[in-house]
Amino acid sequence: METTDSEQISTSENNSTKMETCENVDSEKKNEGAGDTDSLNTQDSLAETMKTESQCVPEDQKTENGSSQTSETVTFKLVYMKKNYDITYELDSKISQLKTKIQTLTEVPPAMQKLMYKGLVKDDQTLREAKVTNGAKMMMIGSTLKDVLTVNTTPSASAVASKVDTAPSKEPLSRQKLHKKVLDKGKPEDIMPGIKNKKESLPTFPISGMYNKAGGKVRLTFKLEVDQLWIGTKERTEKLKMESVKKVISEPIEGHEEYHIMALQLGPTEASRYWIYWVPAQYVDSIKDAVLGKWQSFF
Numbered sequence: 001m002e003t004t005d006s007e008q009i010s011t012s013e014n015n016s017t018k019m020e021t022c023e024n025v026d027s028e029k030k031n032e033g034a035g036d037t038d039s040l041n042t043q044d045s046l047a048e049t050m051k052t053e054s055q056c057v058p059e060d061q062k063t064e065n066g067s068s069q070t071s072e073t074v075t076f077k078l079v080y081m082k083k084n085y086d087i088t089y090e091l092d093s094k095i096s097q098l099k100t101k102i103q104t105l106t107e108v109p110p111a112m113q114k115l116m117y118k119g120l121v122k123d124d125q126t127l128r129e130a131k132v133t134n135g136a137k138m139m140m141i142g143s144t145l146k147d148v149l150t151v152n153t154t155p156s157a158s159a160v161a162s163k164v165d166t167a168p169s170k171e172p173l174s175r176q177k178l179h180k181k182v183l184d185k186g187k188p189e190d191i192m193p194g195i196k197n198k199k200e201s202l203p204t205f206p207i208s209g210m211y212n213k214a215g216g217k218v219r220l221t222f223k224l225e226v227d228q229l230w231i232g233t234k235e236r237t238e239k240l241k242m243e244s245v246k247k248v249i250s251e252p253i254e255g256h257e258e259y260h261i262m263a264l265q266l267g268p269t270e271a272s273r274y275w276i277y278w279v280p281a282q283y284v285d286s287i288k289d290a291v292l293g294k295w296q297s298f299f
Contacts, residue, residue, distance in 0.1 A: 074132055079227050080106055080140040081293045082243045089127060096123040108142040115140055116224040116290070119204050139224045141289045173261045174254040182211055182277050183253065183261075194258030194280040202286045206232070211277040218276055222290055229264075229291060231274065240266070248288045249273075252281065260284050264291070 071090045078085040085105050089098055099110035115121040116139040121130050132138065173179050191209035208219035212233065221230040229245065231238045247265035258281050263273040279287070 074127055074136075075134050076132055076136040076138055078102060078105070078138050078140055079293075080108070080142070091128040091132075092126050094123065095121050095125050095127070095130065098127065099123070102140065106140070106142075107144045107146075108140070109145065112145075113140055113142045114289070118225055120201055137225050137227060139227060139290075139293075141293065172254060173251045178213075179261055179275070179277070182213065182215055182275075185211070185215060187256065187259070188217070188278055191259075191278050192280050194256075194278075195282040196252070196258040198282045199285045200282040202283060202290060206230075207280065207283060207287075210279055213275040220276070220287070222287075224290065231264075242291055242293065245291045246272075248291050250279065250284050250288075253278070257281065262287070 073088050074091050075088040099113050188209045206219040206221040210218050212218040219232045227242045229240045245264050250260040250262040253259050260279045262276045262279045266272045
């Protein structure tokens with residue numbers, strides 16, 4: 001069907017008029033009080049104004065019903081495996097949606113992500129509800145599917161036999177003279193209750209009442225929002241970057257398996273290990289997760 005010259009001219013004039021109308025919407029708003037008061041207060045005039053403003057909203061800012069929308073965003077750092085990722089995301093989006101975005105950056109599936117910001121962040125929260133602010137640091141604990149498959153790979157019988165034959169027999173930590181000296185002092189009276197064969201998330205308060213190698217009281221405070229571990233004693237508090245801890249080892253205390261002996265290795269050799277006694281067993285895996293930045297092999 002052919003378009004006549006008059007139809008083309010009419011369409012061009014309509015488009016031109018619409019552009020001119022959109023350009024002048026702001027100036028007309030400012031001068032609302034300058035014209036005829038009776039005319040401005042009529043329902044027809046108000047309806048026409050609303051219709052004009054709706055036409056001038058860019059298409060990418062309209063919702064399904066034609067109204068405009070704006071999305072407030074927040075920019076923060078995600079810390080994972082000692083790497084920082086800059087993320088900008090909508091404040092009113094759910095944490096579950098954010099996890100999908102994080103998967104594209106880290107390859108960690110949403111179901112295996114554990115996000116920490118002033119404590120554990122829940123999937124049904126929004127970033128606004130979690131109080132995430134610009135410049136904040138959020139920590140993630142998790143493993144890729146490749147990591148999990150590697151951990152769960154069953155070694156061959158010959159490999160196991162070879163390892164058993166070559167591995168030196170090691171005396172349990174609880175029986176070694178270095179540690180027995182501290183353990184012989186007995187369980188601290190103000191130690192937190194320990195629970196064996198159970199894993200719990202890190203508490204929002206310090207883990208306290210434990211002993212260090214010198215037999216003095218020590219507490220651990222996890223400042224996940226700044227990626228720090230605070231080791232506090234009566235004399236002072238050491239503020240360590242998580243990345244400064246090279247290794248974490250632990251072993252149940254014989255006869256008191258609800259508690260562990262734990263060492264934080266701060267340098268390349270065993271001589272740099274900071275020993276902690278009477279660590280509640282239910283927090284051991286979570287401590288390793290937080291410090292090392294990934295899941296341990298407790299699947």
